[in-house]
Amino acid sequence: MPMSKERDTEKSRTLITLDPKVTLRSNTRPVRVKGLALGGGAPIVVQSMTNTDTADIESTVSQIQSLTDAGCQLVRVAVPNEQAASALGDICREVDVPLVADIHFDYRLAIHAVQAGINKLRINPGNIGGRDRVEMVVAAAKEHGVPIRIGVNAGSLARPLLEKYGGRVPQALVESALDHVRILEDLGFYDIVISLKASDVATTVEAYRLMARRVQYPLHLGITEAGTYFHGTIKSAVGLGILLSMGLGDTLRVSLTGDPVKEVEVAYGILQALGLRQEGVEIISCPTCGRCQIDLISIAEAVETRLRHVKVPLKVAVMGCVVNGPGEAKDADIGIAGGRDRVVLFRQGKLVGQYPAEESVDILVKAVEELANEISKLPEE
Secondary structure (H helix, E strand, C coil): CCCCCCCCCHHHHCCCCCCCCCCCHHHCCCEEECCEEECCCCCCEEEEECCCCCCCHHHHHHHHHHHHHCCCCEEEEECCCHHHHHHHHHHHHHCCCCEEEEECCCHHHHHHHHHHCCCEEEECCCCCCCHHHHHHHHHHHHHHCCCEEEEEEHHHCCHHHHHHHCCCCHHHHHHHHHHHHHHHHHCCCCCEEEEEECCCHHHHHHHHHHHHCCCCCCEEECCCCCCEHHHHHHHHHHHHHHHHHCCCCCEECCCCECCHHHHHHHHHHHHHHCCCCCCCEEEEECCCCCCCCCCHHHHHHHHHHHCCCCCCCEEEEEECCCCCHHHHHHHCCEEEEECCCEEEEEECCEEEEEEEHHHHHHHHHHHHHHHHHHHHCCCCC
């Protein structure tokens, strides 16, 4: 069974069609952030945000490195004060990943960040100040070739919009963003990315759907304040999954209360589940039942941990019994199916052999690494 480096993902890209009038990710206007492309059909970019004190250069750089090691492609840092802004120059010089400065309230911090070498700005139209201040920020961004994300959050909508719409509804988020888009466009600035985030799925999904009917700018997806690792993962997977399946979204951040590295892992998991991630191992494992006669939970967890370094897109099955196990294992690129204290190993649909259960992790990991190595040496198509 021949292997290719990419899988056919057309089906997963058209799971849901809720509105034929929306601008799909393939048609959004491309924006470049350092060497990274957002929009225009480019691969969806995964980003996260540091939770260190940005003024602490050493700890911030260390966390940025941890995020990039996990696969993060774009890292945002908070710039709440002059001390944080003053640290940006050193931080930018010490890391290779593109950086986004998150600015609220003080337009001067945005200008300082651009001059320090930041690669993208995120500003909130509800709190950055009047048009004259926005004009100064745009002038600096133009001069240095820095794109701007208009980041609208339901929690910080301007009072007139809340009064007009009677609350934090999708239409209010969209109008807030469009008001700011018009200002930037009036100033001849078009390197714009838009986000419209709420803490509930329905509001967020509808806001992005409405916005995609109005503009062709790249969309940054996220469910803001999604919650702890457990609840936040569920909420993000549902909300982002709907939007991505509609063909919306050029970049995303999963917002979790905890280690930002987990945000990156969850983001890639969502993309992988939708067939939008073209690298890394996808683990298929059963939930276990009374028929299982091996310690499948420990085996699956160990396999997942030990295969994180593999970047070749492979489906790996870790199955526990003879009902669905052999079929899933055969269908995967590499797979095992458990019996009584034993496992059988399949490679590309063919039985390789039978092994003691205690050797299953080593056997499976070795088989995956060997296949990944073989595929990586195939000539490009």
